[in-house]
Amino acid sequence: MSKLSRAQLVKRARGIKLVIMDIDGVLTGGLIYHLVDQAGRLVEFKGVHAQDSIALSWLAQEGIRTGVISGRNSEGMAERLKLLKVSFIHQGRLDKKTVFDGILIEAGVSASEVLYMGDDLPDIPVLKAAGIAVTVPSGRAEVKAAAHWITRAQAGAGAVREVVELLLGAQGKWRAVLARFEAGPAD
């Protein structure tokens, strides 16, 4: 798959209606922690950067729906994503393309209207189908080969934010986000 120029990327970004991403190694840096609680439950947790998570909520507010497809299961992550108004939350699924196809039907969008972010082999079938395929600097070599674009920011440290700003910028919506926060007194 050939890479897109910045201009081509921005052009495609105008038509994106849905952003779906892998969690581990994309929205997080990749580290997963496990503990067993007193009831014997295996509890999974991981860290998400505040600058990335707030950006997910901005996509939703500006009418671009969001979703995650993760091979892992974290109840804490699911609860947190609901608060960030993520519409499609699928965890514990490695057959990501099947899940992806189901989301397209439910959302009523075509694959070309979706931006997908992933970092590892299970993401490749979805990256090949998505209108814009994005990976991160720590994405595996085979994933980079399948992606249109590699973020400058690291996974779990601004990669998702970078994608959100690109999309909202391309669609002329970034100014509206800024306006909500810049109503302070003139300097």
Place this chain on the structure above:
Amino acid sequence: MSKLSRAQLVKRARGIKLVIMDIDGVLTGGLIYHLVDQAGRLVEFKGVHAQDSIALSWLAQEGIRTGVISGRNSEGMAERLKLLKVSFIHQGRLDKKTVFDGILIEAGVSASEVLYMGDDLPDIPVLKAAGIAVTVPSGRAEVKAAAHWITRAQAGAGAVREVVELLLGAQGKWRAVLARFEAGPAD
């Protein structure tokens, strides 16, 4: 907003009576962890550096009050901040300017007597109002544009300490802090 020279910064620092800051991405490096406990509660936690947290308690001891305004909710963080004698603790609030204005009234200080630290868009209205507006190296571009000063130390790794030392130094109080700890035998 134009940046301040070091001399101008120190001059303004002399009049600061209150330090308010964002938590995520300022007092922490930005990562937020979530887990769901046995009772089904969503528990949020994050890491604060010991060199930053002890410095918050020194501000309070030297008569400079402290506060936090965070968009997120962490019960563990709130309990910890109380132990560090933080006077104003507001979590779960994205309308930071409203909270800020309320704190000014409660504290009986003017905005020009407040130093505020933030890293993301919700901090901008407060940064524009504060006497000294500080951000961190990982602050977003729009936030850096609104700040008087960018710390050298990273968020969650000394940025708050750097601000505390600047303030206590400018107000001639750093020597008193050191004196408490340097009463060892002569070398």
Place this chain on the structure above:
Amino acid sequence: MSKLSRAQLVKRARGIKLVIMDIDGVLTGGLIYHLVDQAGRLVEFKGVHAQDSIALSWLAQEGIRTGVISGRNSEGMAERLKLLKVSFIHQGRLDKKTVFDGILIEAGVSASEVLYMGDDLPDIPVLKAAGIAVTVPSGRAEVKAAAHWITRAQAGAGAVREVVELLLGAQGKWRAVLARFEAGPAD
């Protein structure tokens, strides 16, 4: 112990039937967290990278069994490793060579058919016995001296993945792993 050339390493890798590793500082970056829960239990947890853990499951799927020998005890880690189809899980054991010898008998393989990864002194007796002895960039000097190969990727950030890709590549099985994930539509 003399280092192996890449060609020698690949040749030996063809005969590996079992991969055993230390956990802390190999599968993790080395950091261990402890908390005491309400029942007074000491709970230990640590972070594993998603790109490493998924690779462990691929080894099992391709018929190369896996095992861990750790000086530490983490119930959460044990539960997670079972899900990744790790066959031999021994925690809380510093006499690693004794455990290693027991695993060889149980698995019915010779030491020359085992690849072992370790980073610290307790790993040395096992590294000296294993067919391929691997360490990480943060392995102690004495461990590096005893190893055939030092990974390029850091512990807890791809070191295990690098070993898995080497083994599966040498045994002609990497293509099968990729094929499972690359069945997307032609570009």
Place this chain on the structure above:
Amino acid sequence: MSKLSRAQLVKRARGIKLVIMDIDGVLTGGLIYHLVDQAGRLVEFKGVHAQDSIALSWLAQEGIRTGVISGRNSEGMAERLKLLKVSFIHQGRLDKKTVFDGILIEAGVSASEVLYMGDDLPDIPVLKAAGIAVTVPSGRAEVKAAAHWITRAQAGAGAVREVVELLLGAQGKWRAVLARFEAGPAD
């Protein structure tokens, strides 16, 4: 306080009978995590590197006692340190010199026979009293000025290990530690 040459350091290290250290920013990288459990307890936890913690147990085995003096309280850390055979565990104490003096009496050693590691202002009175005063690369400037030696390895990532190897090496005990682990078959 003037720095010591390597030769002077090794000479002093021969007489060290007790190693005492701060926890946060020395044995850990400095980050402290807090959560509130279902019973409303504030639970504090932090990460220690496996290569550092195992080295603490080697000191004890070789007859050099160990202790910690920390301004913070972590039940999980205390339980873990007991397993590492740390003799003197004092948490929640900022008056470190008082605690230090008490440990000297209890241990029956003089201050000149103690190596102390610290990174922040509360450590300075103890550093000034100790036979060998050590800090880490992230130690505050005032602490570096009071220390005889700054480790090359970072806090929470080998700094304690570096000190342990120096001491055991100077006292001719490192070979005994290695011997326990190098009894593998000849190469």
